Amino acid sequence: MISYATLVTFFVYFVFLMAVGIYFYRRTSNLEDYLLGGRGMGSWVTALSAQASDMSGWLLMGLPGAVYLWGINQSWIAIGLGIGTFFNWLLVAPRLRMYTGKLHSMTLSGFLGERFGDPTGLIRIISALITLLFFTIYASSGLVAAGKLFVAMFGMHYAIAVIVGAVVMILYTFLGGFLAVCWTDLFQGLLMFIAIIVVPIVGLQHAGGMSAIGRSIVEKGLSTSLFTSGSGIAGIVAIISTMAWGLGYFGQPHILARFMGIKSIKELPKSMTIAMIWVVVSLTGAVIVGLIGTAVVPGLSGGNEEKVFILMIDGLFNPWLGGVLLAAILAAIMSTIDSQLLVSSSALTEDFYKHIIRKEASDKELIWVGRICVLIIALIALFLALNPNSTVLGLVSYAWGGFGAAFGPAVLMALFSRKTGWQSILGGIVVGTVVLVIWKNLGLGSVMYEIVPGFLANFLTVFLLNFKFGQQNERILSEFDEVEQSIAKA
Template identity: 30%
Template sequence: MTIAIFSFIVVMILMTSAGAMAIVHKRKTPEDYLLASRGVSPWLTALSTVGTNNSGFMFIGMIAYTYRIGIESIWMMVGWLVGDLLAWLTIHARVRSATHDLDVNTLPGLIGTRKNSIDRWIVVAGGVLTFLFLAVYAAGQFKAGGTALTALFGWEMHVGVLIGAAIVLLYSYAGGIRADIWTDAAQSFVMLLAMVSILVAAYMKLGGVGDLFDNLRNQDPSLVRIFPDQLTFGIGPFVAGFFFAGFAVIGQPHLMTRLMAIESTRAIKRARLYYFLWFVPFFIASVGVGLYCRAILPDIGQLDVARGLEEPTELALPLITMALLPQVFVGIALAGLFAATISTADSQIIVCSGAITQDIQPQWRQSYLASKLGTFSITGLALLIALLEPEGVFFLVLIAWSVLGAALGSVLVVRVLDLPLPTSVGIAMMGVATITVVAWQFAGLDDDIFKAMPGFLAAAAVYGVYYLLSGRKEPGAVGD
């Protein structure tokens, strides 16, 4: 293990240095801290978005999900990719254009700003949702990073979480969102390389798809079942739910920030091409790795390292890496995982800081110091959630993703389509979407339809009732 630990430390130093070097280009302004002065190139935007979108969720959560349910997980992949593509085709360019024209730096600022006025209540409501649920999301990333260190060093989970929080503060104070973007782009290469290396090693150990499926079938025939059985609402709504999961990207402030930071609206098209050229193979690889993990390590929950963990299957990637790859590559792969999760947490915490200084307390809008202090305080909140919340990475990430996607995303669609949006309707949409997502989760219906879908539909129903009853339009929406 000495070689693995050494390579882990070396890669972590290089990754952290890549982010810290952003200090050379930083300007002490809130716009530079939050949006890198809106000058990010298309390829950096694409790779950074892939990296921050697919760190803890894909490396830990998606692989663990596939490990548990088998090839049924492909429906999440297919639906997610289609929904994400629709968002790129219909929403992203409008967001970049509108945030530039209206001079806003945050997603809540966009949904509450019109050409000639600002709807403070909608901005504040969006800022509060961002603050609360991105802190939960960041806590999930801390847990994902801690999982990597638990597997490699045998440390308690809280040790990795604390180390991650310390590195987040270093990234943030070095260069804000620019440090994240640079680090994410570098991590994208390491992440894909790690996935491909594991698949090649697993193929050499176990064999091809036929051998893999035979192994899984012998364990449990349901692992090779394409369609889940006993769905309350049927297969159509089941797949549609994952489409809404992918489209929910429009409500993720830490991802939309990257689109706001791109150098121009015209660059969105090139960024979209680079994004899917990287994202699609990565998603496919995550499903493959999850299946091979189940075949090669079928009893993860019985291992000593998994004792006491709420969701032991989330150790699947670190453990399969250690079982199959040479020690030097183990360190590289786990360093890529740890750095990716921490960089994602950092970008989420920076966005939370923007929610405080730009949205909730706009009198601090031009204060660079307030942005930094906000980052410090939110890191502390995310750290507490990660240390005290027993749930696994997948649960934390998907509940936050769904609430933000349905609540902020539904209002964003209304704004960019230039439709009227009274304050009461906008707040009602966000509130109903949030309540619906949480209620759906705790009603135990999430296995039948992904919770983002009922959240979106509930918000759309609120707006539909208003629109039908009002029979009129308000001028001045985003894009006028």
């Protein structure tokens, strides 16, 4: 039976999101406002927006489900992500903000093309196409999560549930752009943080303590140690494969856009501290939820493992508080999809429409093109999400790996390599993406997460091509030196 209290909670939450979208609709006057918030975001908004958009529905559904299904050894995913987050803020954030501000870049694709002085425009175009491909898959994962949430809570038909989630996300992203996305992410990040602390505490008490949970894990035959993935080389490969999620951070356009939009690099140390506290607590909580769930809601199978967090809330809390906590799951889902829709729209608007179709387009025209692109991409993702057999973690892992393999080495070389040429970067992006896709489609992902061979192939390609195509453009070399000097002074 549908809970009246939960319905009211979700309705109020939807109204809040719409209000934010309408509010920022009136404060978006040019394309930079719509895509990057005028590069004026503060430390709190930047930190929580980056991490909320990073973690998505997989934090409260995919990761707990994986731990519930296989055990503690899945914690290596969380460890890898924590390490990746740290180095992304430490190494990438300040240089990317400085460099994109200097070049007036509004998309990752545009930055890579301008940074390396690509005269053909191929880096921008191919990067934008890769962005559209993997973000469509990524966004569909969020809609799958939303569908599963609404089915579990309200007994809705899966297709209708997916459509309802899509409509809400489309509307406030369509209206308010980057500012609406970031400010809703701030609220949603706080809501997720509260939920991931409260639910494990109550669940632990309900389960009867750690000893009861330990017995449940042993009875199910799940991994009870970080180092039980296998023996010898097989165990090492399994650990590397799961930790390799952390490599993906360097190439995620929706996270990197937050670094590009912060007011000043002087805000970054505070943002990094906030982000790291949020990440460590949230990832730890998600792993604990999966373990506690084996005792609180035993017997889940057939893909229902990803509902463990939902079912724990439904069984442990009164409808009003439960409605708020369930809204946190919806927040996790929406905080990522809205970012993905916006970055995909940015790629179409800035990298195709403005630079290829209508170079003389006005800001007002570009904003509306961006909004139409949000709608188009969302409809494609919606179509992909209508398959009820899709798993959240499976879709996220493919898209996350795709971005990491395609863009991770390119971003690192852009920020730290003075002599890399545009031909090398273009070759690396293409090779990294192709290797990842082939590896995935050959079924080798069960042996090693596809981001690893894709990332390494990208880096190796850039390294080898640099012997032939090192950077020779004096303007590009001078820009790199100027950014390095600015970083040193900051």
